[in-house]
Amino acid sequence: MSAKTKIIVLHMKEVIYTGIFLLLAVILAIVLFFMFGSGQKKSASADAKSLYKPGIYTSSIDLNENTFDLEVTVDSDRVTSIRLVNLSESTAAMFPLMEPALESLASQIYTSQSLENIQYSEDQKYTSMILLNAIETALKKAENN
Template identity: 40%
Template sequence: MGSKTRIIILQMKEIIYTIVFVVLALLMIFLFIYMFFLRDNAKSSEPASAPTYTPGVYTTSIVLGDHPVSLQVSVDADHINSITTAPLEESVTAMYPLLESCLEDISAQLTAGVPIGEVTYDDSSQYTASILLNAISAALDKASN
């Protein structure tokens, strides 16, 4: 028998480095599989459905200065029909001239089917639009229940 036994001497540092690199390689392989294969299957293939409402007219009140303004949102089961304000006092229209034009712009977009989070408005009426959008959201929350 001419075989010679060989003794391999490994230092502990080399074993630890090898284990760390094997673990990192396995982790990278798992992340690669997750990023390119499993992630696509997790996405829903169903399109986002339109919000459903209880048909009716829902009101929300906004206080502008000392004057309350009533905002009325009319909805069908899955569509916003109109957004109007109760007849405004002349002092409100004088103090807030952008209110009516901003409401008309927002109402046109929402009745055309634009989601409330994607409504665009002019930078000059940013504050007015944010107040109106918050009030419309509150009315639509009432309609969703």
């Protein structure tokens, strides 16, 4: 019975270089996966489905020959700010529910990002309806078509 024994001689320097090159290849593969992986596709599709054109949009409100503007600021997918502009002191005194009603509506819109199911109290019903119509008009200007 003769056994053929093979002896392999490895130089330590070659083993170390091979290990380093394999490690670098694995790191390169991971970096390429994250650079060209599915993350790029998701961000491109999110940009294509944006709800609004970012900017500031206004709508005018006329009450008893007093005109002031409602300003709505939007990002690509959310309402960021709603405020009254050019509201004189006399108009604010004549319509004292205007600012509290807007604050109530704005807080609901910020949380839900929708004009659906907005609730308002009975004493602010008509003021809230006027403000909601103005907000809706401004958001229609901002919509991405």
